[in-house]
Amino acid sequence: MGGPSGPMLLCLVAATGADSIGPEGPPTTAGRRSPAFLRYWSFAMSPRFRLPALATLALGLIAATASAQPAADPAAVAQAARSVQTQVVAWRRDIHQHPELGQHEVRTAKLVADQLRKLGLQPRTGIAHTGVAAVLKGGQPGPRIAIRADMDALPVTEPAGLPFASKVTADYRGQPVGVMHACGHDAHVAILLGVATALAAQKDRLPGEVMFVFQPAEEGPPTAGEPFGAKLMLDQGVFKDFKPDAVFGLHVWAGLNVGQVGYRSGPMLASADEWSLTVRGKQTHGSRPWDGVDPITVGAQILLASQSMIARQVNIAATPVVLTAGQFNSGVRFNIIPDEAKLVGTLRTFDPAVREDVIARLRRTADDYAHAAGASAELAVVNNAPATINDAALTRRALPSLRRAAGEANVVESGLVTVAEDFSQFANTVPGFYFFVGSTAQGSDAAKAPINHSPNFMLDEGSLEVGTKAMLQVALDYLQAAPAQD
Numbered sequence: 213m214g215g216p217s218g219p220m221l222l223c224l225v226a227a228t229g230a231d232s233i234g235p236e237g238p239p240t241t242a243g244r245r246s247p248a249f250l251r252y253w254s255f256a257m258s259p260r261f262r263l264p265a266l267a268t269l270a271l272g273l274i275a276a277t278a279s280a281q282p283a284a285d286p287a288a289v290a291q292a293a294r295s296v297q298t299q300v301v302a303w304r305r306d307i308h309q310h311p312e313l314g315q316h317e318v319r320t321a322k323l324v325a326d327q328l329r330k331l332g333l334q335p336r337t338g339i340a341h342t343g344v345a346a347v348l349k350g351g352q353p354g355p356r357i358a359i360r361a362d363m364d365a366l367p368v369t370e371p372a373g374l375p376f377a378s379k380v381t382a383d384y385r386g387q388p389v390g391v392m393h394a395c396g397h398d399a400h401v402a403i404l405l406g407v408a409t410a411l412a413a414q415k416d417r418l419p420g421e422v423m424f425v426f427q428p429a430e431e432g433p434p435t436a437g438e439p440f441g442a443k444l445m446l447d448q449g450v451f452k453d454f455k456p457d458a459v460f461g462l463h464v465w466a467g468l469n470v471g472q473v474g475y476r477s478g479p480m481l482a483s484a485d486e487w488s489l490t491v492r493g494k495q496t497h498g499s500r501p502w503d504g505v506d507p508i509t510v511g512a513q514i515l516l517a518s519q520s521m522i523a524r525q526v527n528i529a530a531t532p533v534v535l536t537a538g539q540f541n542s543g544v545r546f547n548i549i550p551d552e553a554k555l556v557g558t559l560r561t562f563d564p565a566v567r568e569d570v571i572a573r574l575r576r577t578a579d580d581y582a583h584a585a586g587a588s589a590e591l592a593v594v595n596n597a598p599a600t601i602n603d604a605a606l607t608r609r610a611l612p613s614l615r616r617a618a619g620e621a622n623v624v625e626s627g628l629v630t631v632a633e634d635f636s637q638f639a640n641t642v643p644g645f646y647f648f649v650g651s652t653a654q655g656s657d658a659a660k661a662p663i664n665h666s667p668n669f670m671l672d673e674g675s676l677e678v679g680t681k682a683m684l685q686v687a688l689d690y691l692q693a694a695p696a697q698d
Contacts, residue, residue: 284688293681296406304402311365314429331412340444354420358456361404362430396464442637468650470674474626477607481600482560484632498547507553534560597634603643617685649679
């Protein structure tokens with residue numbers, strides 16, 4: 213039998229992505245020899261070659277080409293993550309010991325900007341008060357991505373114990389408070405600096421461009437209703453001259469053990485509304501309540517009725533809803549019924565229509581109870597963050613990267629989580645993907661670990677390497693690969 217038949221040669225050309233073939237040698241792709249084909253060409257052209265062997269080869273190449281997507285070598289990614297871990301841990305401990313509340317992250321922002329300059333980048337500072345952003349331009353053509361970390365701490369007093377525990381105090385909305393990185397944002401900043409360092413080290417062979425976004429005030433502004441965080445960064449043009457094709461973010465999470473990574477396609481985190489209810493009554497002596505209108509009693513009735521409203525009027529089987537009061541303030545003296553009571557709380561929903569319905573029901577409930585007592589009620593609602601919704605196509609594309617980085621058994625699908633994140637503001641602008649990195653020590657029951665925002669939240673520093681590796685793998689795979697097919 214002579215050389216391969218015309219149809220079979222065409223099959224091999226298609227399998228290797230070649231655009232030309234001729235008697236002078238192997239097929240070419242854009243003027244170059246197709247590397248996958250070179251391994252087989254001499255054998256395929258030999259007189260001993262048989263059609264069944266060629267058919268088998270062609271089908272194998274087609275299958276391999278259809279299933280393979282370019283990806284960064286996981287071993288090389290793991291080594292890159294390990295190489296920066298000493299510095300990542302040092303950054304995390306430094307930032308943890310010097311926490312700063314939202315829009316006051318002055319020291320943290322300077323640390324970030326200084327490190328980015330050492331990498332040869334030109335950071336833009338002062339975005340949304342203290343935000344920092346910088347772009348790394350790779351030496352090869354490719355897409356644009358953004359990776360975001362939040363920088364602010366919480367008004368939480370940290371217990372003694374860690375050698376780098378916070379002793380910082382501050383004023384928060386008129387109250388003296390301790391300040392602690394009780395949500396792990398110190399880890400987020402350190403991880404992103406590690407990712408930036410690792411990517412900058414391979415700048416010349418890096419395809420595309422990467423923006424590193426260090427965001428202030430994810431936990432909210434100093435004053436309710438004030439512009440803040442991700443939305444303010446967008447309003448001030450952080451993506452104006454650099455609009456990424458995708459944005460990525462992560463969060464260390466006490467609900468998972470170190471080594472585990474959590475993801476979810478579609479809605480993942482709730483929207484967050486800060487509501488305040490002012491009940492106005494009529495001040496009188498505490499011994500003669502009939503001479504006045506008691507706003508404390510009315511406020512308590514409204515609060516209890518709001519919980520019944522959620523349980524009996526809202527279909528929480530279809531989508532979760534949480535309505536919580538975190539403050540109830542009124543009065544200055546034990547024997548005076550005051551003029552006014554104020555309740556402040558949060559509303560968490562995953563569906564914009566449900567959110568609007570619950571707000572309307574809460575307003576009606578407050579008005580009716582107040583009217584019945586001869587009082588008045590005024591409800592104000594401020595949305596701090598929309599729901600975080602992972603882009604479905606981007607999730608499908610990133611999931612294999614997480615599995616390469618953490619191991620398939622360690623990548624778990626998360627349920628809906630009623631905490632909120634203003635990463636959603638970025639993800640509503642361009643396709644976004646957000647994932648959890650386990651922070652509870654291996655061997656401990658993550659379900660019983662103090663959750664983020666607790667003063668007893670304890671981050672195991674093994675999570676830093678996992679987070680660095682996972683984000684590096686996701687970023688490099690996206691930069692190197694063609695988009696996955698739906």
